[in-house]
Amino acid sequence: MTPLFRPLLIGAIVVSTALTGCSTSDSARVYSKGQMRQVQTVELGTVISVTPVKMEGEANELVNLGGVALGGLAGSNIGKGTGAAAGAIVGAIAGGLATGSAQRSLGAKNAYEITVQLDRGSRTISIVQEADVVLQPGQRVRVLSGGGNDRVLPL
Incomplete structure (x- = not known):
């Protein structure tokens, strides 16, 4: 992992986690x-x-972005050269899909x-x-x- 990428990744995770609780209410009284x-x-x-x-729960786009980033990071550790790039792409897609699905079901x-x-x-x-x-x-x-x-x- 490059020295520049680590602070960006940590910042994305912190922001995503902080914004997870931000949602609208579907209450008849709110x-x-x-x-x-x-x-x-x-x-x-x-x-x-x-x-x-x-x-169904609502997906938070920043949390999805964190899932994409973590999936891409995990996938980039597979292989060397173009294999790492392909792994990062597949990991990013899988991370984004998994995060969105989890938010919809866990936030129900x-x-x-x-x-x-x-x-x-x-x-x-x-x-x-x-x-x-x-x-x-x-x-x-x-x-x-x-x-x-x-x-x-x-x-």
Whole structure:
């Protein structure tokens, strides 16, 4: 490993590790700054069903970059000359794929698929959201819609 490459690799790992915890919330009770002071349409309804599901975790691109770097470094130790270069390429691809897959499965959250019979117009809708709001079939709820951030909350 070249003397210049080692500090860059250590820096990438530190930054990747620090940013792993940075994520957005899919909670019905958490609003992003961009959702503040925005009009939401409110419809009332009754919960028909609540089905537990898993919500896939999100990949952090900097963590993926760290996986690519580590995979490339590990692969470069295979062979000499062009074999080392080929090993670095294969290792980088494998490291990036493995890191992305691990983040999606390890970062999975418990969620609910909530089916609601709306009072108005006899429409039935379904929304998936993080499983942090207790909802049960037969429960009266309000459905907030607007800006692509719909959510179901107890009435």
